Amino acid sequence: MHWRRLDAEAHLGYRKGRQSGVWLVRWRNHHEGASYKQAPxxxxxxxxxxxxxxxLTFQQANKTAGDAVARARAEAAAQAAGPAPTVRSAVEAYIEERDARERRRTGRDVRSDAANKLRRYVLGQDKRGNQRAIEAAPLAAVHLHALKEDDMLTWREGLPKGLKVTTKQRLMNDLKAALNASWARLSADRKKLNPTFLTDVKAGFKAERIDDDDETSVARDNQILTDQQVAEILQAALEVDREQEFDGDLYQIVVCLAATGARYAQVRRLRVGDLQAPERRLMVPGSYKGRGGNGGSVPVPVGDDVIETLLPAIVGRPSDATLFERWIHEQAPNGIEWKRSKRGPWKRAELTRPWGAIRERAVMPDVIPYALRHSSIVRGLRKGLPIQHVAKMHNTSVKMIERHYAKYIATALEELARAAVVPLVFRSGGNVVPMGKRA
Structure with missing residues (x-):
C-alpha cells in the first residue's frame, strides 16, 4: 500500500494487484472514536x-477521493446532529406552512393548492374514494445533505408528459420554495446540509432539460384576444348569468377580470372600498406570488361602463365586505332540492363550470379566463404604455413581460417609432420648383 495525503485527516491510497492497481481512500471518523474509515x-x-x-488516473482518483470524503463527512455530521432531513420532511414542513396560510385567508380548514400538487407528484398519496393510490417519487427519500442537481433533473424528466406547462412550472416553483425554506429553517445547524445546497437547488430547477419555451409561447399566442372577442365573451357571460340565475354576480366578476387584467385570485379578494367610483378606478390587491413585496394595492383605471356594471355590488354594503359574492346553495333536509341559503365570496374553482358555458356560448372552445389577463397586458403594450407601467398595473415584473410578450413589445415600439418618421429625401416632378441656392 502507498498513501498520498489529501488533507490533514484524509489520504488517497494505491495498492498494486496482479493485473492492475486499485485506488482507495481513507479518512478520520471523529464520530466513531476518531478511527479511520476506508473505502475503494x-x-x-x-x-x-x-x-x-x-x-482512473492519479488526477481522476485524487478528485474522486476528495468528493467521497466530502460526502462521507457531510453524512456523518448530519447523522450526528440528529435525524437527517429528507426532501419529504422539507416538503411536509412547507405544506404545513402553506395550509396554515390558506386557513388564515379563508377562515376554513382547507388544503392549499401546493399541498395537492406536491402530494401527487412528490410525496405520493393513499387511495381515497375513487382516486387510486400514487407512489412517492424516489426524490422524496433523498437526504438533503446528499441532494444533487441530477436528483432534481431526474424528477423533472419523470413528470407526466401530458402535464400542462404552467402546471409543471408551478409545481417546480413550489418544490424549489420548499427546499429553499428548509435551508432557512436549518440555519442554526447547517451541518445537516451540504454547503453547496442552495447552488444545487438553483441549478436543478434552472437547467433546461425539458424545453418548455416553445410550448409556453404557443399557449400565450392562442390566448391573445381582440377587443371584439373580449366583447363577445362579456356578452356570453351576461347571457349565461341570466340563464343560470346568477343575478349579475357572474357577469360582474368576468367584467372585472377583463377590465383590470388581474388574476382571479386577486379579484376574489377585492373589497367594496376598493371600488372608487368618483375616481373611476379599482384598487386591485397584490397577489400572494413570490417571496413577498406584493403587499398593498395597485390603482387600475376603468371606464364608466365598468363602474356602472359594478355599482350594484356596493350599494348598502360596508367598505370592508368582499366586493364579489354569489349565492350559496344548500340541500333541503330530507330532500333532493337545492335552495339558496346565503351569500358568500367566490371560491377558488367556482368559475370553472360557468366559464365552460361562457366559452361554449361565445364559440371559443379553447379560451381560458387567464386569456383576459394576457389580452389586457398586450392591449396596454399596443397603446404605447411604458413596460414598467404595464407590469405595475398587472402586478408582475418587467422581466416577465419582456419574456412572454417580447414580440408585442417590439411591434408597439415600432409603431411609436414609425410615428416619428418624417420625409427626408427630395422628390422631383410635378409642379414643385426647387428654389435656387443663395448667392
Missing part, C-alpha cells in the same frame, strides 16, 4: 491510457 474508489489506470474506460 476504483481501478487504477496503470499505463496512463487516455482511451481506457472505467479506470
Amino acid at each position: 474508489i476504483g481501478t487504477a489506470n496503470d499505463v496512463n491510457d487516455k482511451t481506457a474506460v472505467g479506470v
